[in-house]
Amino acid sequence: TMLAAPAFGTIAGHVRQERLAQRLADMGRIGATVKGGVNRPALSREDGLARALLASWAAARGFSVETDGIGNLYVRRAGSDPALAPVMTGSHLDSQPTGGRYDGVYGVLAGFEVLEALEDAGLPTRHPVEVVAWTNEEGSRFQPYCMGSALFAGKMDLEMVLGCTDPQGVTVRDALAQTLALAPAMPVRPFGGPAAAYVEAHIEQGPRLEAEDRTIGVVSGIQGSRWFQVEVTGQEAHAGTTPHGARKDAFQAALRMVSALNDLMADPDDIVRCTFGRFEVLPGSPNTVPGKVIFTIDFRHPDAAMVKARGDAITPLIQALAAPCTVAVKETSTTSPVDFDPAVIDAVRAAAVGLGYSHMDMPSGANHDAKFMAPRCPTGMIFIPCRDGISHNEVEYASPGHCHAGAAVLAETLYRLAR
Ligand code: HGY
Ligand code: MN
Ligand code: MN
Ligand code: MN
Numbered sequence: 001t002m003l004a005a006p007a008f009g010t011i012a013g014h015v016r017q018e019r020l021a022q023r024l025a026d027m028g029r030i031g032a033t034v035k036g037g038v039n040r041p042a043l044s045r046e047d048g049l050a051r052a053l054l055a056s057w058a059a060a061r062g063f064s065v066e067t068d069g070i071g072n073l074y075v076r077r078a079g080s081d082p083a084l085a086p087v088m089t090g091s092h093l094d095s096q097p098t099g100g101r102y103d104g105v106y107g108v109l110a111g112f113e114v115l116e117a118l119e120d121a122g123l124p125t126r127h128p129v130e131v132v133a134w135t136n137e138e139g140s141r142f143q144p145y146c147m148g149s150a151l152f153a154g155k156m157d158l159e160m161v162l163g164c165t166d167p168q169g170v171t172v173r174d175a176l177a178q179t180l181a182l183a184p185a186m187p188v189r190p191f192g193g194p195a196a197a198y199v200e201a202h203i204e205q206g207p208r209l210e211a212e213d214r215t216i217g218v219v220s221g222i223q224g225s226r227w228f229q230v231e232v233t234g235q236e237a238h239a240g241t242t243p244h245g246a247r248k249d250a251f252q253a254a255l256r257m258v259s260a261l262n263d264l265m266a267d268p269d270d271i272v273r274c275t276f277g278r279f280e281v282l283p284g285s286p287n288t289v290p291g292k293v294i295f296t297i298d299f300r301h302p303d304a305a306m307v308k309a310r311g312d313a314i315t316p317l318i319q320a321l322a323a324p325c326t327v328a329v330k331e332t333s334t335t336s337p338v339d340f341d342p343a344v345i346d347a348v349r350a351a352a353v354g355l356g357y358s359h360m361d362m363p364s365g366a367n368h369d370a371k372f373m374a375p376r377c378p379t380g381m382i383f384i385p386c387r388d389g390i391s392h393n394e395v396e397y398a399s400p401g402h403c404h405a406g407a408a409v410l411a412e413t414l415y416r417l418a419r
Contacts (some may be wrong), residue, residue: 008354011415017404022405023109027053027093028101037394041166042094042136042147043071043175048182050093054108054133055183063115066187068159071135071176072148074189077115079128079418085194087125087418088377089114089410090132091202091369092148092197100396102203102311102386102403108133110201117411125418127196134369135176139383141166142175143227144333145399149369152375154192197344198373201382201410203398205366207389209314215405216352216359217383221340222371223273223363226308227333228297230257230318234325236291238284247289251281253325254293257318261297264313272310273300275367301365304337338371344413351412354414357405364393382409 030053031046031049033040038048042312051073055065058075066074077085091107111131118125123174134152139145142164150156162173209217234250265274275298282292301307313328345361352359364381373379387397 005416005419008351008412010119010410011114012355012408014121015038015113015404015408015411016117016399019116020109020113020403021400023057023112023362024101027105027109027301031095033098033394035394036101037396038095038099039097039231040093040095040099041097041275042138042140043142043172043179044180045178047094048179051133051179052183054093055186056114061116061119066162066189067180068152068191069191070151070161071180071244073133073154075112075115075131077118077125079126080124081126082128084127086128086130086133087196087414088130088198088373089200089414090130090134091200092134092137094136094138096138096392098392098394100137100393102396102398103205103259103391104137105203105404106203106335106398106406107201107386108247109402110410113407114162114411114414118415123415125415127418129414129418132369137367139227139333142318143229145227145367146369146372147172149218149372151191151192153372155372158191162264195373195377196378197377198370199348199367199382199410199413199417200370200373201384201406202366202368203386203391203396204383204389205386205391208362209360209383209385210387210389212360213358214360215357215384215402216348216409217343218349218359218361219340219381219383220345220361220363222338222367223300223302223339223365224304225298225300225333225335225367226302226307226314226331227299227310228314229332230254230295230297230328231328232257232293232322232325234289234291235329237289239287239289242289248324249289250293251290253322254279254295256321258295260317260321261314264317265299271301272306274298281416285313300365302337307336319418335367338374340370340374341378344378344417347416348380348382348409348411351409351416354409354412355405357393357409380413381394381407382413
């Protein structure tokens with residue numbers, strides 16, 4: 001029989017703002033950049049050192065740590081009934097090349113703070129509670145994104161993933177081996193383990209909570225996103241002697257493609273998101289006609305039909321504009337919009353209300369590992385504001401008070417799901 005739920009604050013009262021702030025500062029030193037951000041690419045030395053630091057903190061508190069075939073790090077506080085599936089939280093430690101000290105890390109460390117608060121309170125839970133640091137959420141160095149959570153959820157093939165390469169040609173397989181070597185050996189669990197629920201805390205990475213002066217975002221779901229890598233091949237030639245009519249100029253072809261994609265994605269309501277984040281013109285010499293252009297497309301939309309229809313139009317449009325060059329289009333990540341579990345959404349909102357935090361329901365424009373957990377178990381997210389809504393930028397900042405509030409709401413939510 002389930003005893004009456006304890007008053008809100010029972011566990012949140014043990015969440016300590018300064019301890020969380022200190023751990024964020026400690027983790028933020030790994031891969032720190034001169035501009036105050038972090039450069040901690042997935043499966044880099046810095047990523048490995050961050051994993052090792054988290055594993056050492058877990059060991060110091062008597063939590064067990066395990067990993068799996070892609071290096072996800074599971075920190076577990078045992079439950080009184082080990083037969084029960086764990087209630088899970090977490091996020092990622094990898095960052096953008098010019099990333100901030102909160103994206104991903106905040107969710108991992110807010111989850112760790114919940115484990116510490118449960119321990120300090122001496123509160124048992126029937127379910128084990130686990131914090132996961134998922135491998136390669138960002139997808140910046142290696143595409144696709146969310147390799148860790150997608151493999152856990154059985155949505156990607158491990159051999160495919162291990163063969164993926166970064167722009168320097170390094171494979172996930174090789175980078176993973178170097179990363180794992182930086183932390184003590186730990187038990188390896190198979191993918192697809194049981195999960196009773198998953199709740200991820202994250203900075204909003206947008207301006208809405210700050211604009212509406214709310215502390216907690218009760219997240220309803222995540223928009224769909226489709227990523228492409230485009231490789232245009234022309235012919236290098238002399239800039240002075242080659243008539244334009246005889247050129248196979250890869251840059252001019254890419255320009256036509258981007259211009260047509262901008263027209264395709266034009267949206268008076270400004271709901272569509274289409275970003276050309278990587279754009280390489282090779283060989284990059286002023287007096288050689290570009291023979292190759294590599295560029296990426298990150299297309300997102302909240303409506304499933306639009307993600308399908310508009311996304312399916314991308315490749316044929318690009319191919320029709322390639323001549324006299326040739327083009328290869330590779331779709332590297334494809335995820336549909338997901339809606340989070342109503343009961344988890346309600347639990348997050350109830351915790352915010354119970355703790356007296358201002359809050360608002362809102363969708364997520366950013367991808368998260370929660371996108372891959374949503375089909376596996378009841379899933380939800382908690383947002384906190386970030387200054388000026390800026391993220392994927394070294395100035396990214398969330399106040400200690402907001403970090404504390406998100407961890408407190410996470411604590412009450414996880415406790416009610418796990419007790
Ligand atoms: O790209 C994203 O939406 C996530 O922040 N990595
Ligand atoms: Mn993130
Ligand atoms: Mn990110
Ligand atoms: Mn994430």
